[in-house]
Amino acid sequence: MEKYLKPQEQTAISLFDKERELHEESLIARVWLISDLQQSIPEKAKRSLYTALEDFYEMKLKCDRIWYMGDSIEGSDMKHLEEMTAMQQDAFEKLGIPLCYVMGNHDMDIMHKGKAPVFYNMVKAHKDWKCIDKCDDFYFEDTIGSFNVVFLSDHYAKDLSWWACHGRVYGDESGYPHSEKDLKALSERIKNSGKKTLTVSHYSYPGGNRASNFLGMMMPLPENVFMHIYGHSHIGDFTWAGKDVMRKISWVNDCDIPQVDIASLEKDRGNAIRSAFLEIYPEAVKISFRDHDRKMWTESFTKAIFNS
Numbered sequence: 001m002e003k004y005l006k007p008q009e010q011t012a013i014s015l016f017d018k019e020r021e022l023h024e025e026s027l028i029a030r031v032w033l034i035s036d037l038q039q040s041i042p043e044k045a046k047r048s049l050y051t052a053l054e055d056f057y058e059m060k061l062k063c064d065r066i067w068y069m070g071d072s073i074e075g076s077d078m079k080h081l082e083e084m085t086a087m088q089q090d091a092f093e094k095l096g097i098p099l100c101y102v103m104g105n106h107d108m109d110i111m112h113k114g115k116a117p118v119f120y121n122m123v124k125a126h127k128d129w130k131c132i133d134k135c136d137d138f139y140f141e142d143t144i145g146s147f148n149v150v151f152l153s154d155h156y157a158k159d160l161s162w163w164a165c166h167g168r169v170y171g172d173e174s175g176y177p178h179s180e181k182d183l184k185a186l187s188e189r190i191k192n193s194g195k196k197t198l199t200v201s202h203y204s205y206p207g208g209n210r211a212s213n214f215l216g217m218m219m220p221l222p223e224n225v226f227m228h229i230y231g232h233s234h235i236g237d238f239t240w241a242g243k244d245v246m247r248k249i250s251w252v253n254d255c256d257i258p259q260v261d262i263a264s265l266e267k268d269r270g271n272a273i274r275s276a277f278l279e280i281y282p283e284a285v286k287i288s289f290r291d292h293d294r295k296m297w298t299e300s301f302t303k304a305i306f307n308s
């Protein structure tokens with residue numbers, strides 16, 4: 001079996017990398033897309049993170065950004081959360097690549113104990129990294145190449161009285177400040193900007209894996225949303241992902257907009273330590289999925305840019 005697999009893997013590696021080399025000169029920007037390291041035991045988190053990083057360093061791909069789609073940590077053992085946060089801060093600082101981060105449901109596990117999310121506070125305090133400016137904001141924006149990027153984050157009250165994740169509000173719902181009107185207003189704002197826009201979240205829109213009702217309130221999305229990128233539903237997680245367990249690419253319901261699931265950076269729930277790379281070229285955007293365990297590309301998806 002091993003004899004049979006090895007030449008196949010080498011062919012795949014060579015094919016993806018040769019294609020990349022051909023287009024390297026016209027590359028506008030590259031982003032490393034990661035999500036769901038999601039471990040409650042620091043030793044397990046370390047094993048997954050370091051496996052991914054070893055492969056990342058060996059690939060020698062120059063990246064302009066890291067986008068972290070949440071569930072960076074899991075559980076409510078403060079000592080473990082602080083250790084896993086420090087481990088990731090140290091690792092990503094060493095890469096020296098600007099990082100954008102949205103919170104996911106497990107980043108908020110500690111809120112059940114009345115404490116603020118640890119990883120968010122670390123990113124918020126970091127001078128080169130971006131996340132929601134105020135903890136009760138539900139989005140922030142950035143740009144990459146000619147694209148506007150809208151990052152949709154889980155969020156919480158400054159006084160910790162409520163927190164919103166997984167499409168619902170926990171704690172004192174009466175103080176929750178956002179409504180469908182605000183989500184629809186964001187959709188309208190994206191539409192009126194006229195800019196090609198990428199949206200990024202821990203969750204998918206309806207039509208994706210384990211979709212969020214909260215994001216669903218933005219529907220229908222304006223046509224200038226080019227693509228959506230999310231995590232949460234770990235590929236290969238037969239316990240939670242249902243029939244879509246291996247689906248990486250789908251379309252937003254009733255819209256001509258693709259959405260890609262790039263989770264997860266662990267393989268205790270998912271079936272590989274995986275991430276993806278977003279590459280922006282003048283005429284197309286390409287997503288390449290990476291299996292860090294096997295140190296190989298597994299699939300890619302390319303969408304043409306029409307400059308109308």
Ligand SMILES: [Fe+2]
Pocket residue numbers: 071104105106202232233
């Ligand atoms: Fe999640």
